[in-house]
Amino acid sequence: MDFELDEDLTLLRDTARQFSEEELRPRADALDREHTFPIAEFRKAAELGFAGVLIPEEFGGTALGNVALSLLLIEINRACASTGVTVSVHNSLVCGPVTKFGSADVQKRYLPRLARGEILGAYALTEPNAGSDAGSLRTRAVRKGDYWVLDGTKVFVTSGDHAGLVIVYARTGDTGRTGDITAFLVEPSFPGFAIGRVEDKMGIRGSHCCEVILTECRVPVANVLGEVGHGFRIAMDTLDGGRIGIASQAIGIAQACLEESIKYAKERHQFGHPISDFQAIQWKLADMASRIEAARLLTLRAAWRRDRKEPHTQDSSMAKLQASTTCNFVAREAVQIHGGAGYLRDFPVERHFRDARITELYEGTTEVQRLVIARHLLK
Numbered sequence: 001m002d003f004e005l006d007e008d009l010t011l012l013r014d015t016a017r018q019f020s021e022e023e024l025r026p027r028a029d030a031l032d033r034e035h036t037f038p039i040a041e042f043r044k045a046a047e048l049g050f051a052g053v054l055i056p057e058e059f060g061g062t063a064l065g066n067v068a069l070s071l072l073l074i075e076i077n078r079a080c081a082s083t084g085v086t087v088s089v090h091n092s093l094v095c096g097p098v099t100k101f102g103s104a105d106v107q108k109r110y111l112p113r114l115a116r117g118e119i120l121g122a123y124a125l126t127e128p129n130a131g132s133d134a135g136s137l138r139t140r141a142v143r144k145g146d147y148w149v150l151d152g153t154k155v156f157v158t159s160g161d162h163a164g165l166v167i168v169y170a171r172t173g174d175t176g177r178t179g180d181i182t183a184f185l186v187e188p189s190f191p192g193f194a195i196g197r198v199e200d201k202m203g204i205r206g207s208h209c210c211e212v213i214l215t216e217c218r219v220p221v222a223n224v225l226g227e228v229g230h231g232f233r234i235a236m237d238t239l240d241g242g243r244i245g246i247a248s249q250a251i252g253i254a255q256a257c258l259e260e261s262i263k264y265a266k267e268r269h270q271f272g273h274p275i276s277d278f279q280a281i282q283w284k285l286a287d288m289a290s291r292i293e294a295a296r297l298l299t300l301r302a303a304w305r306r307d308r309k310e311p312h313t314q315d316s317s318m319a320k321l322q323a324s325t326t327c328n329f330v331a332r333e334a335v336q337i338h339g340g341a342g343y344l345r346d347f348p349v350e351r352h353f354r355d356a357r358i359t360e361l362y363e364g365t366t367e368v369q370r371l372v373i374a375r376h377l378l379k
Protein backbone atom coordinates (compact mmCIF):
# COMPACT_ATOMS: atom_id res chain seq x y z
CA MET A 1 0.00 0.00 0.00
CA ASP A 2 1.41 3.36 -1.05
CA PHE A 3 -0.04 6.79 -0.23
CA GLU A 4 2.70 8.75 -2.05
CA LEU A 5 2.04 10.47 -5.37
CA ASP A 6 4.55 9.59 -8.08
CA GLU A 7 6.54 12.21 -9.98
CA ASP A 8 3.94 12.71 -12.75
CA LEU A 9 1.04 13.11 -10.32
CA THR A 10 3.02 15.48 -8.08
CA LEU A 11 3.90 17.62 -11.09
CA LEU A 12 0.29 17.65 -12.28
CA ARG A 13 -1.04 18.61 -8.84
CA ASP A 14 1.56 21.39 -8.41
CA THR A 15 0.91 22.75 -11.91
CA ALA A 16 -2.84 22.70 -11.26
CA ARG A 17 -2.36 24.46 -7.92
CA GLN A 18 -0.25 27.21 -9.48
CA PHE A 19 -2.71 27.63 -12.37
CA SER A 20 -5.63 27.85 -9.94
CA GLU A 21 -3.92 30.42 -7.73
CA GLU A 22 -2.76 32.60 -10.61
CA GLU A 23 -5.57 32.27 -13.16
CA LEU A 24 -8.72 31.16 -11.31
CA ARG A 25 -8.78 32.53 -7.77
CA PRO A 26 -8.48 36.20 -8.80
CA ARG A 27 -11.49 35.83 -11.18
CA ALA A 28 -13.70 33.40 -9.23
CA ASP A 29 -15.72 36.01 -7.37
CA ALA A 30 -16.43 38.06 -10.53
CA LEU A 31 -17.48 34.97 -12.52
CA ASP A 32 -19.93 34.12 -9.75
CA ARG A 33 -21.31 37.65 -9.41
CA GLU A 34 -21.62 38.29 -13.14
CA HIS A 35 -22.76 34.78 -14.12
CA THR A 36 -19.86 34.70 -16.62
CA PHE A 37 -19.21 31.34 -18.23
CA PRO A 38 -15.53 30.36 -17.69
CA ILE A 39 -14.74 29.62 -21.33
CA ALA A 40 -11.49 31.63 -21.21
CA GLU A 41 -10.46 29.74 -18.08
CA PHE A 42 -11.32 26.42 -19.74
CA ARG A 43 -9.20 27.28 -22.79
CA LYS A 44 -6.24 28.20 -20.55
CA ALA A 45 -6.69 24.92 -18.67
CA ALA A 46 -6.66 23.10 -22.00
CA GLU A 47 -3.31 24.68 -22.89
CA LEU A 48 -1.87 22.88 -19.85
CA GLY A 49 -3.32 19.54 -20.98
CA PHE A 50 -6.20 19.64 -18.47
CA ALA A 51 -8.88 19.02 -21.13
CA GLY A 52 -7.48 15.63 -22.15
CA VAL A 53 -6.58 13.83 -18.92
CA LEU A 54 -8.52 10.69 -19.95
CA ILE A 55 -7.70 10.90 -23.68
CA PRO A 56 -4.95 8.66 -25.14
CA GLU A 57 -1.71 10.36 -26.18
CA GLU A 58 -2.21 9.36 -29.84
CA PHE A 59 -5.21 11.76 -29.89
CA GLY A 60 -3.38 14.57 -28.10
CA GLY A 61 -4.40 13.76 -24.52
CA THR A 62 -2.17 13.07 -21.54
CA ALA A 63 -3.86 9.75 -20.60
CA LEU A 64 -2.94 10.35 -16.96
CA GLY A 65 -6.18 8.76 -15.73
CA ASN A 66 -8.73 9.20 -12.99
CA VAL A 67 -6.42 9.69 -10.00
CA ALA A 68 -4.77 12.53 -11.92
CA LEU A 69 -8.18 13.96 -12.84
CA SER A 70 -9.27 13.86 -9.21
CA LEU A 71 -6.11 15.69 -8.03
CA LEU A 72 -6.58 18.26 -10.80
CA LEU A 73 -10.24 18.85 -9.91
CA ILE A 74 -9.51 19.24 -6.19
CA GLU A 75 -7.05 22.05 -7.03
CA ILE A 76 -9.30 23.80 -9.56
CA ASN A 77 -12.36 23.67 -7.30
CA ARG A 78 -10.31 24.99 -4.36
CA ALA A 79 -10.21 28.23 -6.34
CA CYS A 80 -13.32 28.23 -8.56
CA ALA A 81 -16.11 25.66 -8.52
CA SER A 82 -17.69 27.06 -11.71
CA THR A 83 -14.54 26.31 -13.68
CA GLY A 84 -14.29 23.06 -11.70
CA VAL A 85 -17.58 21.63 -12.91
CA THR A 86 -16.88 22.77 -16.49
CA VAL A 87 -13.57 20.86 -16.51
CA SER A 88 -15.09 17.88 -14.69
CA VAL A 89 -18.02 17.41 -17.08
CA HIS A 90 -15.77 17.84 -20.13
CA ASN A 91 -13.26 15.21 -18.98
CA SER A 92 -15.33 12.67 -17.11
CA LEU A 93 -18.75 12.85 -18.78
CA VAL A 94 -17.61 13.41 -22.37
CA CYS A 95 -13.92 12.65 -23.09
CA GLY A 96 -14.11 9.53 -20.88
CA PRO A 97 -17.00 7.80 -22.69
CA VAL A 98 -15.89 8.89 -26.20
CA THR A 99 -12.49 7.30 -25.42
CA LYS A 100 -14.03 4.17 -23.90
CA PHE A 101 -17.00 3.53 -26.18
CA GLY A 102 -16.39 5.55 -29.37
CA SER A 103 -15.73 3.89 -32.74
CA ALA A 104 -12.33 4.50 -34.38
CA ASP A 105 -14.01 7.07 -36.64
CA VAL A 106 -15.66 8.94 -33.77
CA GLN A 107 -12.43 8.97 -31.76
CA LYS A 108 -10.47 10.35 -34.71
CA ARG A 109 -13.04 13.06 -35.39
CA TYR A 110 -13.64 14.29 -31.83
CA LEU A 111 -10.86 13.33 -29.40
CA PRO A 112 -8.09 15.62 -30.75
CA ARG A 113 -10.44 18.62 -30.70
CA LEU A 114 -11.70 17.76 -27.21
CA ALA A 115 -8.12 17.32 -25.94
CA ARG A 116 -7.06 20.70 -27.36
CA GLY A 117 -10.10 22.35 -25.75
CA GLU A 118 -11.21 23.51 -29.19
CA ILE A 119 -14.63 22.03 -28.37
CA LEU A 120 -16.17 21.73 -24.91
CA GLY A 121 -18.25 18.70 -23.97
CA ALA A 122 -21.71 18.40 -22.36
CA TYR A 123 -23.83 15.47 -21.19
CA ALA A 124 -27.62 15.49 -21.68
CA LEU A 125 -29.37 12.73 -19.74
CA THR A 126 -31.88 14.53 -17.47
CA GLU A 127 -35.36 15.47 -18.70
CA PRO A 128 -38.23 17.37 -17.07
CA ASN A 129 -39.82 14.07 -15.94
CA ALA A 130 -36.69 11.93 -15.69
CA GLY A 131 -34.23 13.04 -12.99
CA SER A 132 -33.18 10.43 -10.41
CA ASP A 133 -35.15 7.93 -12.50
CA ALA A 134 -33.09 8.66 -15.63
CA GLY A 135 -34.10 5.31 -17.19
CA SER A 136 -37.61 6.71 -17.75
CA LEU A 137 -36.39 9.33 -20.25
CA ARG A 138 -38.69 10.06 -23.20
CA THR A 139 -36.54 11.71 -25.87
CA ARG A 140 -37.08 9.62 -29.01
CA ALA A 141 -34.74 8.66 -31.81
CA VAL A 142 -36.10 7.18 -35.05
CA ARG A 143 -33.84 5.86 -37.81
CA LYS A 144 -34.40 7.42 -41.24
CA GLY A 145 -31.81 6.26 -43.79
CA ASP A 146 -28.35 7.48 -42.81
CA TYR A 147 -29.68 9.56 -39.92
CA TRP A 148 -31.32 9.18 -36.54
CA VAL A 149 -34.00 11.82 -35.99
CA LEU A 150 -34.21 12.98 -32.36
CA ASP A 151 -37.17 14.68 -30.65
CA GLY A 152 -37.35 15.73 -27.02
CA THR A 153 -36.21 18.19 -24.37
CA LYS A 154 -33.23 17.82 -22.07
CA VAL A 155 -32.87 19.99 -18.97
CA PHE A 156 -30.03 21.02 -16.64
CA VAL A 157 -27.37 20.47 -19.32
CA THR A 158 -24.15 21.83 -17.81
CA SER A 159 -22.15 23.88 -20.38
CA GLY A 160 -24.89 23.14 -22.96
CA ASP A 161 -24.91 26.67 -24.38
CA HIS A 162 -21.11 26.67 -24.91
CA ALA A 163 -20.61 23.04 -25.92
CA GLY A 164 -19.28 21.86 -29.26
CA LEU A 165 -20.31 18.27 -28.55
CA VAL A 166 -23.28 17.05 -26.49
CA ILE A 167 -23.86 13.40 -25.60
CA VAL A 168 -27.64 12.99 -25.82
CA TYR A 169 -29.41 9.91 -24.49
CA ALA A 170 -32.58 8.93 -26.37
CA ARG A 171 -34.98 6.03 -26.67
CA THR A 172 -34.55 3.96 -29.84
CA GLY A 173 -37.16 1.30 -29.05
CA ASP A 174 -40.64 0.87 -27.58
CA THR A 175 -40.32 -1.52 -24.64
CA GLY A 176 -39.91 1.32 -22.13
CA ARG A 177 -36.90 -0.50 -20.68
CA THR A 178 -33.36 0.85 -20.28
CA GLY A 179 -32.22 -1.51 -23.07
CA ASP A 180 -34.00 0.85 -25.47
CA ILE A 181 -31.71 3.78 -24.73
CA THR A 182 -28.91 4.85 -27.08
CA ALA A 183 -26.20 7.52 -26.73
CA PHE A 184 -25.71 10.01 -29.57
CA LEU A 185 -22.91 12.47 -30.26
CA VAL A 186 -24.70 15.67 -31.22
CA GLU A 187 -23.13 18.87 -32.51
CA PRO A 188 -25.01 22.16 -32.00
CA SER A 189 -24.76 22.79 -35.76
CA PHE A 190 -26.93 19.75 -36.53
CA PRO A 191 -30.35 20.81 -37.88
CA GLY A 192 -33.04 20.78 -35.18
CA PHE A 193 -30.71 21.49 -32.23
CA ALA A 194 -31.62 24.51 -30.07
CA ILE A 195 -30.74 25.91 -26.67
CA GLY A 196 -33.70 26.85 -24.44
CA ARG A 197 -33.67 28.54 -21.06
CA VAL A 198 -30.35 29.12 -19.26
CA GLU A 199 -31.09 28.60 -15.55
CA ASP A 200 -30.52 31.18 -12.81
CA LYS A 201 -28.85 29.20 -10.00
CA MET A 202 -28.03 29.44 -6.29
CA GLY A 203 -24.36 28.55 -6.70
CA ILE A 204 -21.69 27.66 -9.29
CA ARG A 205 -23.13 30.74 -10.98
CA GLY A 206 -20.32 31.00 -13.54
CA SER A 207 -21.23 27.55 -14.85
CA HIS A 208 -24.29 27.57 -17.09
CA CYS A 209 -26.90 24.86 -17.22
CA CYS A 210 -29.63 25.00 -19.81
CA GLU A 211 -32.36 23.26 -21.76
CA VAL A 212 -31.44 21.50 -24.99
CA ILE A 213 -34.41 21.26 -27.34
CA LEU A 214 -34.31 18.67 -30.12
CA THR A 215 -36.86 19.08 -32.90
CA GLU A 216 -36.43 16.53 -35.67
CA CYS A 217 -32.70 16.86 -34.97
CA ARG A 218 -30.78 14.89 -37.60
CA VAL A 219 -27.81 12.93 -36.25
CA PRO A 220 -25.67 10.88 -38.66
CA VAL A 221 -25.74 7.13 -38.00
CA ALA A 222 -21.95 7.27 -37.53
CA ASN A 223 -22.53 9.46 -34.44
CA VAL A 224 -24.04 6.72 -32.31
CA LEU A 225 -21.75 6.29 -29.28
CA GLY A 226 -21.19 2.58 -28.62
CA GLU A 227 -23.95 0.27 -29.77
CA VAL A 228 -27.63 0.98 -30.31
CA GLY A 229 -29.44 -0.01 -27.09
CA HIS A 230 -26.30 0.27 -24.91
CA GLY A 231 -26.87 3.91 -23.96
CA PHE A 232 -28.05 3.40 -20.41
CA ARG A 233 -25.05 1.21 -19.58
CA ILE A 234 -22.81 3.92 -21.03
CA ALA A 235 -24.63 6.61 -19.03
CA MET A 236 -24.23 4.68 -15.76
CA ASP A 237 -20.58 3.75 -16.36
CA THR A 238 -19.93 7.40 -17.20
CA LEU A 239 -21.56 8.51 -13.94
CA ASP A 240 -19.33 6.10 -11.98
CA GLY A 241 -16.47 8.27 -13.22
CA GLY A 242 -18.35 11.56 -13.01
CA ARG A 243 -19.21 10.99 -9.36
CA ILE A 244 -15.48 10.79 -8.58
CA GLY A 245 -15.20 14.17 -10.30
CA ILE A 246 -17.98 15.70 -8.17
CA ALA A 247 -16.48 14.15 -5.03
CA SER A 248 -13.22 15.87 -5.99
CA GLN A 249 -15.08 19.12 -6.51
CA ALA A 250 -16.58 18.77 -3.03
CA ILE A 251 -13.14 18.18 -1.50
CA GLY A 252 -11.74 21.24 -3.27
CA ILE A 253 -14.56 23.49 -2.01
CA ALA A 254 -14.24 22.03 1.51
CA GLN A 255 -10.47 22.52 1.50
CA ALA A 256 -10.94 26.19 0.56
CA CYS A 257 -13.44 26.60 3.42
CA LEU A 258 -10.98 25.06 5.90
CA GLU A 259 -8.12 27.28 4.75
CA GLU A 260 -10.25 30.44 4.93
CA SER A 261 -11.47 29.42 8.39
CA ILE A 262 -7.98 28.85 9.80
CA LYS A 263 -6.86 32.23 8.45
CA TYR A 264 -9.89 34.06 9.84
CA ALA A 265 -9.75 32.30 13.23
CA LYS A 266 -6.15 33.47 13.72
CA GLU A 267 -6.92 37.06 12.68
CA ARG A 268 -10.25 37.70 14.42
CA HIS A 269 -10.00 38.72 18.07
CA GLN A 270 -12.81 38.60 20.65
CA PHE A 271 -12.62 38.69 24.45
CA GLY A 272 -8.96 39.71 24.12
CA HIS A 273 -7.94 36.57 22.19
CA PRO A 274 -7.82 35.34 18.62
CA ILE A 275 -10.93 33.17 18.28
CA SER A 276 -8.57 30.26 17.36
CA ASP A 277 -7.70 30.17 21.09
CA PHE A 278 -11.23 29.00 21.90
CA GLN A 279 -11.69 25.27 22.07
CA ALA A 280 -15.13 25.54 20.42
CA ILE A 281 -13.41 26.86 17.26
CA GLN A 282 -10.49 24.40 17.50
CA TRP A 283 -12.86 21.43 17.59
CA LYS A 284 -14.69 22.69 14.56
CA LEU A 285 -11.39 22.97 12.65
CA ALA A 286 -10.32 19.50 13.78
CA ASP A 287 -13.60 17.93 12.64
CA MET A 288 -13.52 19.79 9.32
CA ALA A 289 -9.93 18.68 8.57
CA SER A 290 -10.53 15.05 9.62
CA ARG A 291 -13.66 14.66 7.52
CA ILE A 292 -11.98 16.22 4.47
CA GLU A 293 -9.08 13.77 4.75
CA ALA A 294 -11.47 10.79 5.02
CA ALA A 295 -13.36 11.96 1.92
CA ARG A 296 -10.09 12.52 0.04
CA LEU A 297 -8.89 8.97 0.74
CA LEU A 298 -12.22 7.44 -0.34
CA THR A 299 -12.25 9.52 -3.52
CA LEU A 300 -8.68 8.73 -4.54
CA ARG A 301 -9.31 5.05 -3.86
CA ALA A 302 -12.39 5.07 -6.11
CA ALA A 303 -10.34 6.82 -8.83
CA TRP A 304 -7.50 4.32 -8.40
CA ARG A 305 -9.95 1.41 -8.78
CA ARG A 306 -11.43 2.96 -11.91
CA ASP A 307 -7.93 3.33 -13.38
CA ARG A 308 -7.24 -0.34 -12.61
CA LYS A 309 -10.57 -1.31 -14.25
CA GLU A 310 -11.73 -2.93 -11.00
CA PRO A 311 -15.43 -2.80 -10.01
CA HIS A 312 -15.93 0.61 -8.40
CA THR A 313 -19.61 1.64 -8.63
CA GLN A 314 -20.04 1.38 -4.87
CA ASP A 315 -16.70 3.11 -4.25
CA SER A 316 -17.72 6.04 -6.47
CA SER A 317 -21.05 6.42 -4.68
CA MET A 318 -19.40 6.19 -1.25
CA ALA A 319 -16.85 8.81 -2.30
CA LYS A 320 -19.54 11.17 -3.59
CA LEU A 321 -21.78 10.61 -0.55
CA GLN A 322 -18.97 11.27 1.92
CA ALA A 323 -17.31 14.12 0.04
CA SER A 324 -20.52 16.03 -0.72
CA THR A 325 -21.99 15.74 2.79
CA THR A 326 -18.59 16.65 4.23
CA CYS A 327 -18.41 19.65 1.91
CA ASN A 328 -21.77 20.93 3.15
CA PHE A 329 -20.83 20.30 6.80
CA VAL A 330 -17.51 22.10 6.33
CA ALA A 331 -19.04 25.04 4.44
CA ARG A 332 -21.62 25.51 7.19
CA GLU A 333 -18.94 25.45 9.90
CA ALA A 334 -16.80 27.88 7.87
CA VAL A 335 -19.63 30.44 7.79
CA GLN A 336 -20.14 29.89 11.54
CA ILE A 337 -16.44 30.49 12.29
CA HIS A 338 -16.64 33.74 10.31
CA GLY A 339 -19.67 34.87 12.33
CA GLY A 340 -21.70 37.63 10.66
CA ALA A 341 -18.83 38.27 8.22
CA GLY A 342 -19.41 34.82 6.75
CA TYR A 343 -22.84 35.95 5.59
CA LEU A 344 -21.39 38.78 3.52
CA ARG A 345 -20.34 38.62 -0.10
CA ASP A 346 -16.99 40.18 0.93
CA PHE A 347 -15.76 36.81 2.22
CA PRO A 348 -15.19 33.79 -0.06
CA VAL A 349 -16.94 31.39 2.34
CA GLU A 350 -20.29 32.91 1.34
CA ARG A 351 -19.69 31.73 -2.25
CA HIS A 352 -18.30 28.37 -1.11
CA PHE A 353 -21.42 27.81 1.04
CA ARG A 354 -23.68 28.32 -2.01
CA ASP A 355 -21.39 26.25 -4.27
CA ALA A 356 -21.27 23.37 -1.77
CA ARG A 357 -25.02 22.73 -2.08
CA ILE A 358 -24.89 21.44 -5.65
CA THR A 359 -22.47 18.61 -4.80
CA GLU A 360 -25.32 16.80 -3.01
CA LEU A 361 -27.65 17.18 -5.98
CA TYR A 362 -26.11 16.56 -9.39
CA GLU A 363 -24.76 13.32 -10.86
CA GLY A 364 -27.09 11.53 -8.45
CA THR A 365 -28.48 13.04 -5.24
CA THR A 366 -27.28 11.97 -1.80
CA GLU A 367 -30.34 9.71 -1.60
CA VAL A 368 -29.46 8.06 -4.91
CA GLN A 369 -25.87 7.40 -3.73
CA ARG A 370 -27.33 5.66 -0.67
CA LEU A 371 -29.60 3.59 -2.94
CA VAL A 372 -26.61 2.49 -5.02
CA ILE A 373 -24.54 1.58 -1.94
CA ALA A 374 -27.43 -0.29 -0.29
CA ARG A 375 -28.12 -2.21 -3.51
CA HIS A 376 -24.53 -3.48 -3.44
CA LEU A 377 -24.72 -4.37 0.25
CA LEU A 378 -27.95 -6.32 -0.13
CA LYS A 379 -27.35 -8.17 -3.40
Ligand SMILES: Cc1cc2nc3c(=O)[nH]c(=O)nc-3n(C[C@H](O)[C@H](O)[C@H](O)COP(=O)(O)OP(=O)(O)OC[C@H]3O[C@@H](n4cnc5c(N)ncnc54)[C@H](O)[C@@H]3O)c2cc1C
Nearest residue numbers: 123124125126131132156157158209361362363364365367
Ligand atom coordinates in the same frame (compact mmCIF):
# COMPACT_ATOMS: atom_id res chain seq x y z
C1 LIG B 1 -26.74 22.87 -11.59
C2 LIG B 1 -27.13 21.54 -12.14
C3 LIG B 1 -26.39 20.98 -13.16
C4 LIG B 1 -26.76 19.76 -13.72
N1 LIG B 1 -26.05 19.25 -14.79
C5 LIG B 1 -26.53 18.16 -15.43
C6 LIG B 1 -25.93 17.71 -16.67
O1 LIG B 1 -24.93 18.27 -17.13
N2 LIG B 1 -26.51 16.68 -17.33
C7 LIG B 1 -27.61 16.04 -16.86
O2 LIG B 1 -28.08 15.11 -17.51
N3 LIG B 1 -28.20 16.41 -15.69
C8 LIG B 1 -27.69 17.46 -14.97
N4 LIG B 1 -28.29 17.88 -13.80
C9 LIG B 1 -29.46 17.17 -13.31
C10 LIG B 1 -29.20 16.44 -12.00
O3 LIG B 1 -28.37 15.32 -12.22
C11 LIG B 1 -30.56 16.09 -11.40
O4 LIG B 1 -31.11 17.31 -10.94
C12 LIG B 1 -30.47 15.08 -10.29
O5 LIG B 1 -30.10 13.82 -10.80
C13 LIG B 1 -31.78 14.95 -9.51
O6 LIG B 1 -32.88 14.83 -10.35
P1 LIG B 1 -34.16 15.78 -10.13
O7 LIG B 1 -33.66 17.16 -10.01
O8 LIG B 1 -35.15 15.49 -11.18
O9 LIG B 1 -34.71 15.37 -8.72
P2 LIG B 1 -35.81 14.22 -8.43
O10 LIG B 1 -35.38 12.96 -9.06
O11 LIG B 1 -37.15 14.75 -8.75
O12 LIG B 1 -35.67 14.06 -6.86
C14 LIG B 1 -36.35 14.91 -5.90
C15 LIG B 1 -36.00 14.38 -4.51
O13 LIG B 1 -36.48 13.04 -4.36
C16 LIG B 1 -35.42 12.17 -3.99
N5 LIG B 1 -35.62 10.86 -4.61
C17 LIG B 1 -35.90 10.58 -5.90
N6 LIG B 1 -36.02 9.25 -6.09
C18 LIG B 1 -35.78 8.67 -4.87
C19 LIG B 1 -35.75 7.33 -4.38
N7 LIG B 1 -35.98 6.28 -5.20
N8 LIG B 1 -35.49 7.12 -3.08
C20 LIG B 1 -35.24 8.18 -2.23
N9 LIG B 1 -35.27 9.46 -2.62
C21 LIG B 1 -35.52 9.71 -3.92
C22 LIG B 1 -34.17 12.87 -4.53
O14 LIG B 1 -33.01 12.41 -3.86
C23 LIG B 1 -34.49 14.31 -4.25
O15 LIG B 1 -34.22 14.60 -2.91
C24 LIG B 1 -27.89 19.07 -13.20
C25 LIG B 1 -28.62 19.64 -12.16
C26 LIG B 1 -28.26 20.85 -11.63
C27 LIG B 1 -29.08 21.45 -10.52
